[in-house]
Each structure stands twice: as structure tokens, then as C-alpha cells.
Amino acid sequence: MLRIEGLRKNFGGLKALDGLDFEVPPRSILGVLGMNGSGKTTMLNCINGVYIASSGSIQLDGKELTGLKPAQIFDRGVGRTFQVPRVFSRMTLWDNLAVPLLSRSMTRAERDEIRATWLKKVHLFDLRHNYAEELSGGQQKLLELARIMVSRPKLVLLDEPFAGVNPTLSRLLIDVIRDMPGETGCSVVLVSHDLTSIYELSHDIIVMHEGRILARGDAETVQSNPDVVEAYLGA
Amino acid sequence: MENARDSRVRVMVWAGVVAALTLGFAIVPFLTDNLSFMFYMMLWIIMASAFNFVAGLAGYMPFGYVAFYGVGAYATGILYKTLEFPIPLALIGAGLTGATVGLLLAPTLRLRGVYFGIVSLALAMAAKLTISLMPADLTGGSLGLILSSANDPLAAYYAMFVVLLLLLATATWLSMSRTGTALRAIRDDQEAAAVVGVNVVSTRMKAWISAAVFPALVGGVEAWYTNAIDLESSFNLLITAKSIVYAMAGGLGYLVGPILGSGLLYGVDQLIWRQFPTLNLLLLGVIIVLLMLMLPRGIVGAFAQRFSKLRKYIP
Ligand SMILES: Nc1ncnc2c1ncn2[C@@H]1O[C@H](COP(=O)(O)OP(=O)(O)OP(=O)(O)O)[C@@H](O)[C@H]1O
Ligand SMILES: [Mg+2]
Numbered sequence: 001m002l003r004i005e006g007l008r009k010n011f012g013g014l015k016a017l018d019g020l021d022f023e024v025p026p027r028s029i030l031g032v033l034g035m036n037g038s039g040k041t042t043m044l045n046c047i048n049g050v051y052i053a054s055s056g057s058i059q060l061d062g063k064e065l066t067g068l069k070p071a072q073i074f075d076r077g078v079g080r081t082f083q084v085p086r087v088f089s090r091m092t093l094w095d096n097l098a099v100p101l102l103s104r105s106m107t108r109a110e111r112d113e114i115r116a117t118w119l120k121k122v123h124l125f126d127l128r129h130n131y132a133e134e135l136s137g138g139q140q141k142l143l144e145l146a147r148i149m150v151s152r153p154k155l156v157l158l159d160e161p162f163a164g165v166n167p168t169l170s171r172l173l174i175d176v177i178r179d180m181p182g183e184t185g186c187s188v189v190l191v192s193h194d195l196t197s198i199y200e201l202s203h204d205i206i207v208m209h210e211g212r213i214l215a216r217g218d219a220e221t222v223q224s225n226p227d228v229v230e231a232y233l234g235a
Numbered sequence: 236m237e238n239a240r241d242s243r244v245r246v247m248v249w250a251g252v253v254a255a256l257t258l259g260f261a262i263v264p265f266l267t268d269n270l271s272f273m274f275y276m277m278l279w280i281i282m283a284s285a286f287n288f289v290a291g292l293a294g295y296m297p298f299g300y301v302a303f304y305g306v307g308a309y310a311t312g313i314l315y316k317t318l319e320f321p322i323p324l325a326l327i328g329a330g331l332t333g334a335t336v337g338l339l340l341a342p343t344l345r346l347r348g349v350y351f352g353i354v355s356l357a358l359a360m361a362a363k364l365t366i367s368l369m370p371a372d373l374t375g376g377s378l379g380l381i382l383s384s385a386n387d388p389l390a391a392y393y394a395m396f397v398v399l400l401l402l403l404a405t406a407t408w409l410s411m412s413r414t415g416t417a418l419r420a421i422r423d424d425q426e427a428a429a430v431v432g433v434n435v436v437s438t439r440m441k442a443w444i445s446a447a448v449f450p451a452l453v454g455g456v457e458a459w460y461t462n463a464i465d466l467e468s469s470f471n472l473l474i475t476a477k478s479i480v481y482a483m484a485g486g487l488g489y490l491v492g493p494i495l496g497s498g499l500l501y502g503v504d505q506l507i508w509r510q511f512p513t514l515n516l517l518l519l520g521v522i523i524v525l526l527m528l529m530l531p532r533g534i535v536g537a538f539a540q541r542f543s544k545l546r547k548y549i550p
Contacts, residue, residue, distance in 0.1 A: 048430060074432040086427040088420045090488065092547070099420045100431035102413045129241075129547050147431065 001026045001187045002047075002155055007056035009042055009211075016042040018211035020056070024155070024204075027181040029188040031202030033195070033222070039211040040191045041083055044157045047189075048080045049073040060155060075103060079148035080157035083191075085140035089133035093124055093143055096132050100151040118146035121176055138165035142173065149180070155187050156180065162194045170197070177201055199223075241547045246411065249550035252491055253403050256280075260396050270392050272505065274460060277395045278453055279501045281402045282474070283482040283493035285449035288409055290479070291487035293442040294422035295344065296352040299359025300450060300478055303333045305469035307451030308458040309366055312380035317373055322385050326394060326455045333451020336362070337444045344439055347425075363470040379465030382458060391460035398452045405445050406490050410550070418442055419488070450478075484526050486533030490550045495534055 002024040009017040016039045024030045034040050045051040047058055049070040058065045065073055079100075088096050097115040106114075119125040122142035127135070132143060141161055148156060161177070162170050174197050180186055192198050198205060199219040207215045207228050215225040222228055263273045282304070289295045310332035314325035343354050366374055374380065409415055417438045420428040429435050458464045485496020500522075507518045530537040539546035 050426065050430065070426075070429040071432050071434055074430060080430060082427070086424045088423040088427070090423055091416075091419050095416060095419070098416050099428065099433060102417055103432040103434075130543070151431065 001028075001061060002189070003057075003059045003062075004047075005057045005059075007043070007046060007058065008054045009039075009046055009051060010054045015211050017046065017053075017056075020208075020211075020213060022206055022213065022216070024187045024189060026187055027185055028203040029177070029181060029190055029201050031198040031205040032189060032191040032208060033193070033198060033205060033228075034208030034214075038208040040208055041159055042211075043208075044080055044159055044189065044191065047073075047157060048078050071103075074100070074151070074153075077152075077154035078157065079151060079153035079155070081141070081144040081148060081159055081161060083159040083163065085137060085144050087132035087135070087140045087143050087147070090131055092129050093119060093132060093135075094128040096143060097147055097150050100147055104151060114150045114152075118150050122146045123172060138169045141165055142169065145173070145176065149184070152184060153186055155189070157189045157191075159191050160193065161190070162192055162197055170194075174201060244548045245550050248548055249407065249411075249490060252494065252550070253407075256403065256494070257400065260399060264389060264392060270388055274388075274392050274395055276498065276501055277399050278457060279477065279481055279497040280494050281395075281399055281449055281453050282478040283485070283497045284402055284406055284490070285446045286478040286482045287487055287490075287493045288406070288442045289446035290482065291489070291492070292409060292415065292418040292422060293439045294425075295439075295443075296348075296479075297355040297446070298352045298475055298479075299355035299357070299362075300446075301470055301472060301474040302355075302359035302362040303336060303447045303450035304454035304457075304474055305359075305366070305466075306336050306362055307333050307454030308464045308469040309374060309380075309454075310451070311455030311458050312375070312382060312464040313373055315382060315385060316380055322390075322459055323394075326452060326459070329455030330448050330452045333447045333449075334444050336451075337447025340447075341440060341443060344436075344443060359470065359472075359475075363466060366470075367466055375464070377466070379463060380458075382462045382464070385459060386462050388460055391456055394456045394459065395453070398449065398456060401452075402449055405449075409442060409445060410490050414438060414441055422488075480523050482533075484523070484530075484533055486535030486537075486539075489533075489535045489539070492533050492535040499534075 005021050007017055007020040020043060032040050042051065046053045047065065049065070049068050053066055060076055060078065065076065088099065094115065097118065101111050116125060119128055122145060124139060124143060124146065132140065135143060145161065161173055165173060177188065177190065178201055180188060190198065190201060202219065205217065205219060205222045206213050207222055215222050215228045260273060260277055264270060286300060289297060307329040310329040311325045314320040314328045315322060320328065340358060343351060346354055409418065417428065417433045420433055421435055421439055425435055454469065481497040481500050482493040484500050485494065486492030503522065504519055508515045511518060532540065535549060539549055
């Protein structure tokens with residue numbers, strides 16, 4: 001599904017990404033851990049074209065994504081959410097979910113149905129006529145997730161979906177994310193500091209450190225890796 | 236579904252506004268000898284609404300908006316006087332000139348916020364300077380151009396009426412189509428819009444060119460109405476200022492905002508002008524400051540905030 005080889009990104013002299021290699025199999029969730037500044041967001045920005053990678057290759061189903069613009073990468077089926085929610089603040093929730101469907105050929109009924117389905121899933125349907133700016137930060141994260149999922153993406157990149165979300169909403173979010181690969185057939189790259197949810201949701205985990213992958217494997221392998229304990233968990 | 240009904244109501248409200256404007260401005264000449272008030276009312280509705288295309292829908296503040304107006308006035312004058320085009324063709328030429336200038340300035344859309352605004356202002360001054368440097372037998376030099384041979388206020392009134400109809404059609408298209416949804420998304424967060432598949436460059440270009448064509452047409456028709464074109468009035472920064480203020484007072488982002496804002500404020504402006512000729516600008520300034528302080532999102536915006544249940548019906 002997603003295959004990344006030798007991915008590097010420099011900002012001036014700073015090596016934000018220093019050679020990443022990994023794969024995300026179909027219908028799976030890859031958890032990404034790493035300290036502040038380890039390059040997680042930068043990696044997502046490179047995958048969906050917000051940043052242009054300095055070198056390396058990013059392939060979705062065997063097709064190269066590097067060099068494409070964000071809108072083109074979206075059309076290939078890659079969706080993403082932002083660490084700080086970026087909703088369309090002066091549009092209603094209902095209209096927020098219309099935006100990703102503008103470039104999709106669907107009937108009006110299909111569009112309405114999938115929007116209603118996702119708003120209900122994240123418990124925002126009753127607020128659909130509110131402006132997005134009227135939502136709490138946590139609700140905006142849920143809206144962002146719904147906004148990307150209505151477009152039926154093949155690959156979903158989630159940047160800190162649990163940050164600033166209260167425990168009840170977090171629980172809801174965990175359940176929604178867990179079901180996504182099975183229900184929609186997508187794969188997920190889940191960046192989070194929240195160890196519990198990463199361990200609970202991920203089929204596979206990578207731990208990043210200074211732009212490199214420090215450790216990878218399932219939850220147990222990662223937890224018991226001495227480098228990880230020292231560099232990340234011990235911190 | 237419920238949402239389909241909501242948007243039908245909104246479309247009907249807008250259709251009502253369009254019908255009222257069309258009917259009202261169509262029959263005015265039969266009811267009054269003083270066309271001027273209604274002519275300028277249409278002018279400001281068009282100027283403020285087209286400003287809304289780019290400011291309210293796309294999120295750009297072109298402080299040099301007047302450039303399109305001035306260029307349209309001069310294009311009309313030059314095409315009519317020097318090249319002897321009939322007035323209707325000269326006006327079409329003005330619209331095309333506005334579109335061309337819009338295209339030439341399109342690269343500035345890469346700038347955001349106040350940087351865009353300042354560059355736009357500087358380019359408006361450059362446009363004025365360019366015209367002042369053109370040969371005087373083309374532009375009339377510092378005296379400007381007199382179009383008295385074309386004098387026909389009633390015809391000019393109806394020309395403005397046709398421009399108003401074009402504006403309403405464009406507003407409907409820009410706001411209620413997919414383009415409108417995409418524009419609002421770009422206004423709120425350009426990068427997030429791109430990430431969910433919006434073609435930012437081509438979408439905002441549609442709003443930008445629309446916002447360039449209308450002031451150019453208006454500038455041309457106004458030149459025809461008054462029979463006079465000169466640099467100072469064609470590139471008067473008050474034209475930008477009034478377009479901004481009227482649009483913001485009514486409420487940017489709503490189609491009805493600039494219409495309501497122009498109607499009300501232009502009326503107030505004229506009233507003050509007649510009652511207090513010397514204090515006119517001062518009083519208008521005070522009213523504008525009060526409006527901005529009390530209703531930062533304009534009359535329609537404030538209404539939408541207060542009556543949030545009703546705002547899904549506001550076009
Ligand atoms: N646009 C940019 N310009 C310059 N440096 C940047 C830019 N974006 C990121 N960086 C740098 O790249 C490094 C990695 O940042 P990144 O945001 O990817 O970290 P992160 O793992 O997402 O951290 P956090 O957990 O705090 O979100 C940091 O040192 C950051 O300062
Ligand atoms: Mg980050």
C-alpha cells in the first residue's frame with residue numbers, strides 16, 4: 001500500500017528527516033511514536049505533498065507520490081488531519097464535509113448520505129448547522145477526521161488525533177479509528193504521544209528519533225527496546 | 236432530506252432579493268426625474284458585491300481595487316473617442332481590459348493578508364501613473380476625456396442595470412455552486428483546502444477575474460453617464476474605501492451583505508451630504524467607525540450570529 005524509501009527532508013542545515021524506510025500494508029494501522037521535534041509531522045507533510053521531500057521515494061500502490069501537489073495526492077486517495085485542527089471555521093459542519101467531495105463524482109444523495117453517516121459516527125450530526133469555529137478543540141479534531149473520511153481515502157494520516165481531546169471523546173475516537181480499516185478498507189498512519197492508544201490500535205509501531213527510525217515492531221517489541229526506553233519512554 | 240430544504244429556502248430568499256432589485260431598478264426611470272441617486276446606488280451595489288467576491292469569498296483585501304475601475308473608465312473613453320467604437324462595444328472592451336489587468340496581476344495572489352493589500356495598492360498607483368504617461372491625444376492628458384457626444388443618461392442607466400443583472404448572475408454562480416464552497420474553504424484555510432483536493436489556484440482565479448471585470452464595467456458606464464473621465468476621479472482611492480466599507484458594513488461573505496450595506500450607507504451618505512455639506516466626510520467616518528466597532532461582521536453577519544437558527548437561510 002504505502003512504501004517509503006530513503007526519505008529525507010532538510011530545513012537549511014537541519015536534517016528533520018534523515019533517511020526513513022518503512023511500509024504500511026493494506027488495511028493496517030501503523031503507530032508512530034517519537035519525542036517533540038523528532039520529525040513525525042514533517043514525515044506526514046512529505047507524504048501528502050505539503051512539503052517537498054529533499055530525497056527519497058514515497059509510493060502508494062506502486063505509484064510515486066513525490067513531486068505531486070497536495071490536491072493531486074488527495075485525488076490519489078491520501079487524506080490527512082492536522083496536529084492543530086484546521087477546520088473551515090466560518091463554514092457549517094455540513095459544508096465542511098462538502099469540500100472534500102467537490103472533486104468526487106457522486107450523486108447528491110450519496111454525498112448527503114456519507115456526510116450524515118460520518119457526522120453521526122463522530123457524534124456531531126446535531127451540530128451540523130453550526131459554524132466549525134463554534135466547536136471545541138476536541139470536536140474540531142473529530143470534524144477533521146470526518147472531513148477526510150467522507151472522501152473514502154485509501155490511506156489516512158492522523159497527526160495527534162487525541163491531543164486536547166477529553167477522555168470521553170478520546171474513547172469514541174479510538175473506537176472509530178480501530179474500525180476504519182475493516183469498515184472502509186483504508187490504511188492508517190497514526191502519529192501520537194498517547195502510548196495507550198498507540199499500543200491499543202497499532203498493528204505495527206515505529207519509534208522516531210531525530211529524523212530516523214529508532215525501533216520498530218509490535219507494542220511489546222517496542223516497549224522492551226532499550227534504546228526506546230532510554231530515548232523516549234525514559235524521558 | 237432536511238438539508239435540501241434548507242438550501243432551497245436560501246435559494247428562494249436570494250431569488251426574492253434578485254427579483255426585488257431587478258424590478259425596482261427597472262421601473263425607477265418611469266417614477267422619477269432624478270436618475271442619479273438610483274444610478275449610483277446600483278454602482279455601489281455592484282462595486283461592493285464584486286469586492287465581496289474576492290474579499291468575502293476568497294479572503295483577499297485588494298486595497299487597489301480602484302485600479303480596475305479607472306482602467307475600465309479609460310478603456311471606454313479611448314475606445315470610444317480615439318478608435319471610434321460604438322459605446323456598447325467600448326464597454327465590452329472595458330470589461331475585457333479589466334479581465335486582462337486581472338490576469339496580469341494574478342501572480343500577486345500568491346501573497347497573503349496585508350502584503351497582498353499593500354502590493355495591490357502600489358499597483359493601483361502604478362496603473363494611474365501608466366495612464367498619465369500615455370500620449371495625451373489618447374488619454375486627454377491632465378484634462379481627461381470628454382464624451383459629451385455620447386451623452387444619454389437614460390441609456391447609461393440601463394447599461395448599469397445590465398451590469399447589475401450580470402453581477403447578480405455571477406454572484407449566484409460564485410456563491411451557490413461548487414466553486415462557492417471551494418472559495419469559502421480557501422478563505423478559511425488555503426492549505427487545508429488544498430489537502431482535501433481543492434484546486435486553490437484555479438478556484439481563486441475565478442473569483443479574482445470576476446472581481447476585476449465588474450469594476451471595469453462600472454468605471455466605463457459611469458464615464459458614459461457623466462461624460463467625463465480624468466485621472467483624479469477615475470483612480471480616487473475613496474472608490475476602494477467606499478467599496479470596502481459598504482461591503483463590510485453589510486457583511487462580507489454573504490451575497491446580501493454588500494447589497495444591504497451599499498443601499499443603507501449610500502443612502503445615509505447622500506442624506507448627510509445634503510444636510511451637512513461641510514461635515515459630510517467627518518460624519519460618515521464616525522458612522523463607519525461605530526459600525527465597525529459594534530458590528531465587526533457587518534449587519535448581516537451580526538444578524539447571523541444573533542439568530543444562528545436562521546443563518547442557514549441567509550444567502
Ligand atoms: N517549516 C519548517 N521550517 C523549518 N524547520 C522545520 C519546519 N517544520 C519542521 N521543522 C523542524 O523539523 C523538526 C521536526 O519537526 P516536526 O514538526 O516534524 O516534529 P514532530 O515530531 O511532529 O514534533 P511534535 O511531537 O512536537 O509535533 C523540528 O526540529 C522542527 O523545528
Ligand atoms: Mg508534530
